[in-house]
Amino acid sequence: MISKNEFIGGASDRRVLALAVFTLVCIAWMALQPSMGVPAFMGGIVVVAFATAFWKNNNVKIAGLLCIVFLSLFSAYNNGLKFGIDFSGGVRIPILLESPVDSPTMDEMVQIIKTRSAAFGLTEVKVRPVGDSEIYVEVPQSNPQLVGNIEKILSSQGVYQGIVDGKIAVSGDDILPGTIGRLSTGSIGGADWGVSFTITTAANEQFSKTVKGKANSPLYMFLDRPSNAIVVINREELFYNLNITGVKMTQKDALAIVSKALLLDGDEIPVYVEEELDANNMSFGNLTIVANKTKAIVSNATSLVLKNALKEKGFVLVEKTTEEMQPVYSISSFGVSQNSLNMWRAIGLLSAPRLSPEVTKGISSPSYSITGAALGTGNARLLDADKNAREVESILKGGALPVRITLGSATSVPAPLGAEFLRASVIGAAIALIAISLMLALRYHTLKLILPVVLISLAEIIVLVAILGSFTIDLAGMAGIIAAIGVSVDAQIVVTDELLKKNTSESAHKRLEKAFSIIVTNVTVAIIAMVPLLLFSGLVEIIGFATSSILGSLLGVFISRPAYGAIAERLFEN
Amino acid sequence: MFQIPNPYAGNYRLLAIPPIVLLIAALFFIPQIHLGVEFKGGTLITIATNQESVDEASAVSALRGQGIEVSSFKVYKSPAAAYKNIVEIEVARSTSQINADRLRAEFFANVDEVSKLQAQYQADGEDEGRYLQEAAKLDKTADEVFALTGSRLRASETGNINVLRREVAASLAEFNEKQKATLLGSVSSVVKYDEISVEEISASLSSKFIEKVGGVVLISASLVIIVVFLIYRTLVPSIAVLLGAGTDILIALGAMGLFGIPLTLASFAALLMLVGFALDTSILLTMRVIKRKEGTAAERAFDATKTGFTMGLAAIVAFSSLYVLSYVTHIGVYYEISAVALCGLVADMFATWGINAVIVLDYAKKKEKDGRMQEEKPIFTGIFSN
Numbered sequence: 001m002i003s004k005n006e007f008i009g010g011a012s013d014r015r016v017l018a019l020a021v022f023t024l025v026c027i028a029w030m031a032l033q034p035s036m037g038v039p040a041f042m043g044g045i046v047v048v049a050f051a052t053a054f055w056k057n058n059n060v061k062i063a064g065l066l067c068i069v070f071l072s073l074f075s076a077y078n079n080g081l082k083f084g085i086d087f088s089g090g091v092r093i094p095i096l097l098e099s100p101v102d103s104p105t106m107d108e109m110v111q112i113i114k115t116r117s118a119a120f121g122l123t124e125v126k127v128r129p130v131g132d133s134e135i136y137v138e139v140p141q142s143n144p145q146l147v148g149n150i151e152k153i154l155s156s157q158g159v160y161q162g163i164v165d166g167k168i169a170v171s172g173d174d175i176l177p178g179t180i181g182r183l184s185t186g187s188i189g190g191a192d193w194g195v196s197f198t199i200t201t202a203a204n205e206q207f208s209k210t211v212k213g214k215a216n217s218p219l220y221m222f223l224d225r226p227s228n229a230i231v232v233i234n235r236e237e238l239f240y241n242l243n244i245t246g247v248k249m250t251q252k253d254a255l256a257i258v259s260k261a262l263l264l265d266g267d268e269i270p271v272y273v274e275e276e277l278d279a280n281n282m283s284f285g286n287l288t289i290v291a292n293k294t295k296a297i298v299s300n301a302t303s304l305v306l307k308n309a310l311k312e313k314g315f316v317l318v319e320k321t322t323e324e325m326q327p328v329y330s331i332s333s334f335g336v337s338q339n340s341l342n343m344w345r346a347i348g349l350l351s352a353p354r355l356s357p358e359v360t361k362g363i364s365s366p367s368y369s370i371t372g373a374a375l376g377t378g379n380a381r382l383l384d385a386d387k388n389a390r391e392v393e394s395i396l397k398g399g400a401l402p403v404r405i406t407l408g409s410a411t412s413v414p415a416p417l418g419a420e421f422l423r424a425s426v427i428g429a430a431i432a433l434i435a436i437s438l439m440l441a442l443r444y445h446t447l448k449l450i451l452p453v454v455l456i457s458l459a460e461i462i463v464l465v466a467i468l469g470s471f472t473i474d475l476a477g478m479a480g481i482i483a484a485i486g487v488s489v490d491a492q493i494v495v496t497d498e499l500l501k502k503n504t505s506e507s508a509h510k511r512l513e514k515a516f517s518i519i520v521t522n523v524t525v526a527i528i529a530m531v532p533l534l535l536f537s538g539l540v541e542i543i544g545f546a547t548s549s550i551l552g553s554l555l556g557v558f559i560s561r562p563a564y565g566a567i568a569e570r571l572f573e574n
Numbered sequence: 575m576f577q578i579p580n581p582y583a584g585n586y587r588l589l590a591i592p593p594i595v596l597l598i599a600a601l602f603f604i605p606q607i608h609l610g611v612e613f614k615g616g617t618l619i620t621i622a623t624n625q626e627s628v629d630e631a632s633a634v635s636a637l638r639g640q641g642i643e644v645s646s647f648k649v650y651k652s653p654a655a656a657y658k659n660i661v662e663i664e665v666a667r668s669t670s671q672i673n674a675d676r677l678r679a680e681f682f683a684n685v686d687e688v689s690k691l692q693a694q695y696q697a698d699g700e701d702e703g704r705y706l707q708e709a710a711k712l713d714k715t716a717d718e719v720f721a722l723t724g725s726r727l728r729a730s731e732t733g734n735i736n737v738l739r740r741e742v743a744a745s746l747a748e749f750n751e752k753q754k755a756t757l758l759g760s761v762s763s764v765v766k767y768d769e770i771s772v773e774e775i776s777a778s779l780s781s782k783f784i785e786k787v788g789g790v791v792l793i794s795a796s797l798v799i800i801v802v803f804l805i806y807r808t809l810v811p812s813i814a815v816l817l818g819a820g821t822d823i824l825i826a827l828g829a830m831g832l833f834g835i836p837l838t839l840a841s842f843a844a845l846l847m848l849v850g851f852a853l854d855t856s857i858l859l860t861m862r863v864i865k866r867k868e869g870t871a872a873e874r875a876f877d878a879t880k881t882g883f884t885m886g887l888a889a890i891v892a893f894s895s896l897y898v899l900s901y902v903t904h905i906g907v908y909y910e911i912s913a914v915a916l917c918g919l920v921a922d923m924f925a926t927w928g929i930n931a932v933i934v935l936d937y938a939k940k941k942e943k944d945g946r947m948q949e950e951k952p953i954f955t956g957i958f959s960n
Contacts, residue, residue: 486892
């Protein structure tokens with residue numbers, strides 16, 4: 001067997017040392033920067049795998065396997081293992097998109113779903129894209145009511161209102177849904193982006209009348225503008241964006257700009273400054289507060305005393321984040337009176353393009369376009385333009401998702417059942433490994449061969465679990481891991497049988513090469529049969545199985561088989 | 575070790591008989607495969623209950639009495655101590671649900687188009703005929719939706735395409751919820767539940783699944799065929815390998831029909847894995863017999879068989895563990911994957927070592943006679959070899 005000296009000689013090989021140092025660096029990186037844990041782990045594995053394949057040395061092969069096992073164990077300890085709701089309990093709703101989308105659109109969809117879920121108080125909802133045509137919504141509690149809520153959230157549409165000078169100029173129902181679209185760069189003049197849409201003839205008359213003579217006025221575009229509400233803002237929030245851009249302004253002027261955006265005949269939203277409200281003696285002028293109906297939009301930074309006082313007055317509190325509470329101003333170079341508000345998420349004001357003079361002259365064609373400038377230069381500018389156009393498109397569509405969706409089947413797993421599933425599965429995997437070891441012991445009658453086979457299979461399972469667990473191990477993934485125990489041992493059997501052959505004069509090395517040629521062909525074909533399921537199907541239900549099968553094969557070819565070959569070659573030389 | 579006589583030494587062609595018999599039997603059973611709920615649509619209700627016992631026969635007849643089309647009803651002991659029993663009920667989609675699915679698809683496929691036509695007509699008065707015709711068709715679909723869902727609305731009353739769209743979506747959603755509530759009401763009158771999960775597969779979803787699975791089969795099959803031909807670059811071994819794998823899959827499908835293993839997404843994944851496995855053993859055999867020189871072709875085939883059987887057994891052991899696990903936990907995914915894999919692995923022993931071996935041996939003997947054996951030339955081994 002391997003002597004002590006040989007072991008020391010092997011370990012002091014510079015390449016082995018390099019791998020060991022690299023592994024330690026990765027481990028340190030994972031430990032020091034937990035947010036980079038998974039990328040560090042993946043990167044480490046890839047580098048070690050390629051180094052092992054490149055150096056083609058027996059010591060390196062075994063060292064490579066050991067390094068990867070250490071990395072995996074540390075990752076499992078440091079980054080943790082994530083399990084799907086099948087094992088942790090909860091509800092999952094797959095959302096199928098009508099057509100595949102590009103990644104910015106996918107991000108947008110995920111963002112919209114997250115925002116809407118949060119609006120309904122579902123904060124623990126996990127929304128994750130799967131491939132390019134599916135999204136998973138997962139909630140870590142099982143409750144049919146909740147599923148109903150999510151379905152409502154996803155199918156509900158926001159209400160769009162375009163307000164000019166306190167009058168509704170256009171509303172979402174007036175816009176013909178199929179006509180909302182991006183303008184090509186050729187048709188938007190000097191602007192960076194443009195979105196066009198058509199409204200109904202009847203609505204167009206109303207629009208033309210409302211905006212007549214109001215050239216350059218902002219068209220305040222709201223999505224779900226709250227009605228019957230007041231806003232309480234603190235000074236820091238009010239001035240936040242002005243300070244950032246270095247604009248000096250009095251509170252009175254700032255409030256005047258804000259108030260202009262809040263005008264609407266019959267449903268104005270009054271705004272109050274928190275510092276000026278006396279919790280003990282609040283006065284809201286002639287505002288009639290309808291108990292349980294009149295909303296007070298406050299920041300989550302608002303003091304508890306004031307919040308309680310508002311509640312006592314009969315307001316329903318609607319809390320927004322500090323960021324949502326900060327108005328975004330548009331400072332005009334044509335004088336103070338032209339200043340306006342561009343965005344204020346707290347009240348659903350999402351954009352405020354200015355009316356171009358042509359549309360304010362009376363009845364015009366019912367097709368309109370909104371154009372605008374983007375920030376940055378070069379590619380960044382293009383990306384920003386794209387983002388702005390998407391946003392406006394989405395607002396006009398009532399915040400609807402950019403692509404039509406079908407809700408998939410909701411699956412729910414009670415938590416105790418999930419925990420039991422996990423326990424049983426781990427035992428099942430252990431039994432599979434033991435049973436295969438016994439079978440190999442019967443077949444080959446020699447412990448010196450079986451030990452490396454079993455140890456390497458075990459190593460492969462550890463690595464596989466650590467990699468899959470960095471993302472999510474679901475039922476299909478777990479099935480794939482157990483299957484991998486059986487399939488991964490196959491290649492070791494091919495190697496062993498080749499080496500055990502008696503009627504040949506070839507060296508062990510030569511025979512190993514032959515065995516590898518079979519194994520590599522096998523793995524190539526097996527991966528090729530599975531890859532379309534992984535890449536082109538978007539069938540999340542079974543992608544875990546494909547992933548673990550393919551990963552198992554790759555790990556085998558790059559790491560565990562070379563290591564086993566190196567060990568077996570040694571064993572047979574003696 | 576076991577002293578088994580080499581079956582390839584004598585009249586090896588007889589070895590093809592068992593797989594061919596199995597293949598013919600499989601062709602008979604394949605049409606009997608039943609589709610899982612993912613592919614045929616329907617509702618799968620899983621209930622965790624603390625009820626001591628659930629009487630299957632009376633429960634099913636009670637549900638059917640309430641007009642619910644129960645396609646399967648299973649009761650088993652809960653693997654977790656928190657519950658006593660787990661009940662799985664599969665319900666076929668009702669005619670009205672199928673209609674709702676169809677109308678939804680129809681309406682939403684046309685609504686944007688109609689609004690575009692409206693805009694165009696408004697702008698220049700063109701295409702009036704087509705616009706009115708399409709709009710009328712859309713209204714008709716919407717009215718069918720309203721009629722089906724019991725809404726008193728009429729499309730002509732909405733006057734605005736956005737309102738119409740919203741109303742249609744709302745009444746379909748309401749209809750769905752009502753149907754589900756009725757179903758759950760009926761179920762709870764039969765079994766008292768502590769936890770319930772309802773998995774609903776609409777017609778559009780199941781057809782999407784079928785479409786995707788079909789796509790994967792097509793791409794996988796073409797890729798595998800191309801790669802196999804690339805590896806061998808000769809006709810006979812390539813065909814032998816593909817034939818072996820094809821036979822394996824067909825026998826596995828036949829076994830699914832015979833043993834009542836449903837075709838679901840999970841069993842489909844298992845079939846894909848089987849393709850890989852079947853090819854593995856076929857490639858092992860073909861490489862050893864055709865591209866090697868030691869001993870006779872029959873001896874090499876026998877050697878390959880020994881390795882192949884050991885491989886198959888290892889995989890069978892792993893999937894048996896999964897199969898036993900599926901019995902303990904009643905996890906459908908485990909059952910479908912392991913059952914299909916086990917059938918396929920057994921079938922592979924017949925297919926590879928019967929059909930594939932016979933063709934390859936014939937080919938090798940002919941080549942040996944011609945004295946034109948090719949040297950082994952690895953293709954993908956460049957960076958991996960020692």
